[in-house]
Amino acid sequence: MPLVSVLTAAHADRAPLLPATGDSLAAQVLPAGWELEWIIEEDGPEPVLAPVAAAFPQASHRALGARMGVASTRNLALARARGDLVHVLDSDDLLAPGGLATVIDAFERHPDIGWVAGQADNLMPDGSRVAFEPLSPTGRVEAGAVNDYVLEHGRGPFHPAGLTVRTDLARAVGGWAALPRAEDMALVVAVAELAAGYHTPEVTWLYRQHPGQMTRGDDWPDLDPACWQAIRQRIESMRKWGKGV
Amino acid sequence: MPLLSIITAAHAGRADFLPSTGESVASQELPPGWELEWLVQEDGSEPHLAEIVETVPQARYHANGQQRGIADTRNLALSRARGDLVRTLDSDDLLLPGALAGPIERFAEHPELHWVATRPKYLDRDGTWFTYFLLLPTGIVRPRVVGDYLMRHRMCPLHCAGLTMRTASVRALGGWAANPRTEDIELLAALSELTLGYLEPEESWIYRMHDGQTVHDPAWGSNLVGTSYLMVHNRILAIRERV
Numbered sequence: 001m002p003l004v005s006v007l008t009a010a011h012a013d014r015a016p017l018l019p020a021t022g023d024s025l026a027a028q029v030l031p032a033g034w035e036l037e038w039i040i041e042e043d044g045p046e047p048v049l050a051p052v053a054a055a056f057p058q059a060s061h062r063a064l065g066a067r068m069g070v071a072s073t074r075n076l077a078l079a080r081a082r083g084d085l086v087h088v089l090d091s092d093d094l095l096a097p098g099g100l101a102t103v104i105d106a107f108e109r110h111p112d113i114g115w116v117a118g119q120a121d122n123l124m125p126d127g128s129r130v131a132f133e134p135l136s137p138t139g140r141v142e143a144g145a146v147n148d149y150v151l152e153h154g155r156g157p158f159h160p161a162g163l164t165v166r167t168d169l170a171r172a173v174g175g176w177a178a179l180p181r182a183e184d185m186a187l188v189v190a191v192a193e194l195a196a197g198y199h200t201p202e203v204t205w206l207y208r209q210h211p212g213q214m215t216r217g218d219d220w221p222d223l224d225p226a227c228w229q230a231i232r233q234r235i236e237s238m239r240k241w242g243k244g245v
Numbered sequence: 246m247p248l249l250s251i252i253t254a255a256h257a258g259r260a261d262f263l264p265s266t267g268e269s270v271a272s273q274e275l276p277p278g279w280e281l282e283w284l285v286q287e288d289g290s291e292p293h294l295a296e297i298v299e300t301v302p303q304a305r306y307h308a309n310g311q312q313r314g315i316a317d318t319r320n321l322a323l324s325r326a327r328g329d330l331v332r333t334l335d336s337d338d339l340l341l342p343g344a345l346a347g348p349i350e351r352f353a354e355h356p357e358l359h360w361v362a363t364r365p366k367y368l369d370r371d372g373t374w375f376t377y378f379l380l381l382p383t384g385i386v387r388p389r390v391v392g393d394y395l396m397r398h399r400m401c402p403l404h405c406a407g408l409t410m411r412t413a414s415v416r417a418l419g420g421w422a423a424n425p426r427t428e429d430i431e432l433l434a435a436l437s438e439l440t441l442g443y444l445e446p447e448e449s450w451i452y453r454m455h456d457g458q459t460v461h462d463p464a465w466g467s468n469l470v471g472t473s474y475l476m477v478h479n480r481i482l483a484i485r486e487r488v
Contacts, residue, residue: 065467068314072314072423075422076425080472167483176423178314178419178421180309180311187419226321230324230420237416240413240417241414
């Protein structure tokens with residue numbers, strides 16, 4: 001039975017938001033024959049999310065007992081994923097109705113692709129959804145095209161938070177990168193250099209706008225340039241070498 | 246002019262060790278035409294190693310300004326590297342004379358190499374020396390040899406703290422991994438699956454044992470060690486699946 005593993009790195013502050021994330025997952029209707037598991041990896045020394053996770057039969061919660069940061073936490077979730085596909089879902093975001101079915105359908109229609117990037121609506125504090133235009137054309141994306149965009153524009157052609165990747169491809173490139181910022185784009189550029197993908201025109205996830213978002217922290221921009229430098233260097237090095245898994 | 250970039254991740258707790266580490270860098274003799282830069286990246290929200298580092302002419306210092314851990318810190322140093330080769334040097338260790346020349350010569354003799362490993366000389370807390378056991382034959386290390394050993398023994402057959410690697414190859418693999426306990430072993434595992442390496446018989450650095458070592462922290466030896474090796478194992482298998 002094919003399985004998709006939904007990976008959620010969470011921490012104690014997300015306790016009020018995580019039930020809605022779980023509800024959005026429980027409401028997913030998957031293509032015939034598919035199943036899902038929800039891997040919740042809790043970062044931080046004082047875990048509190050086990051009771052939240054227990055309300056969802058597909059959830060498997062593990063507390064790390066120490067502060068590891070989001071990249072290591074996601075990689076620890078990746079280490080115990082049993083699915084053929086891994087879908088990342090942030091602990092404050094929601095899946096859109098039908099989101100996972102759209103993603104799985106893309107993999108079934110394009111058997112050679114390695115990844116699928118989803119589209120998001122912003123989810124506003126009052127519960128309303130606000131659509132925004134995709135940053136780049138949707139549909140099939142050939143290997144290397146994402147990185148042409150990154151090198152030209154200095155940012156990604158889609159938001160990396162709604163990504164689904166073949167599990168072995170994610171593991172081969174080392175998963176999320178050890179960078180203080182943009183650790184997810186550093187993963188995207190590696191898989192998108194090695195494999196074609198698909199950028200869905202359909203909305204697959206909802207991006208919750210709230211004051212506790214990590215990108216809103218005061219110190220957020222400081223290390224950004226160095227991390228984007230590392231991402232450009234990864235692309236250029238992969239192209240020079242012709243390898244990179 | 247070819248350049249070698251030494252990468253040292255440091256933190257405030259290493260202020261007593263770092264001057265001698267810096268002296269061991271400054272006194273290195275390189276093959277003709279080679280230069281080095283010493284990239285010191287300080288982790289932590291209250292940096293204070295700048296003055297120590299700046300006494301070394303080849304040093305280029307930068308502070309994270311926040312606590313990030315060793316893999317992020319090494320990767321931030323890697324983003325500043327200008328050399329074709331990077332060499333790791335821990336902030337509490339010392340390079341022995343000729344430590345850099347040996348690996349540089351090996352790369353020149355064997356242009357197909359992507360990494361060269363060397364041996365440490367262990368200095369115990371009571372001042373006694375002991376030898377680091379080699380678990381692989383010295384010389385050329387073919388792809389998969391390190392990975393086979395890692396998967397069979399759940400132990401790295403080389404010491405990762407004295408590696409010299411092609412900068413571009415490290416970058417292509419994403420640098421040190423976001424892996425809580427074996428970030429450097431995972432990098433070597435990926436690199437050694439895909440490329441040829443070399444294991445030098447000579448000792449090239451002094452591994453100083455002391456009470457402040459991260460590995461002596463009781464929290465270090467938690468169940469995260471097992472999961473960290475599982476991540477290495479998964480990566481090796483995934484690379485073999487795809488290559």
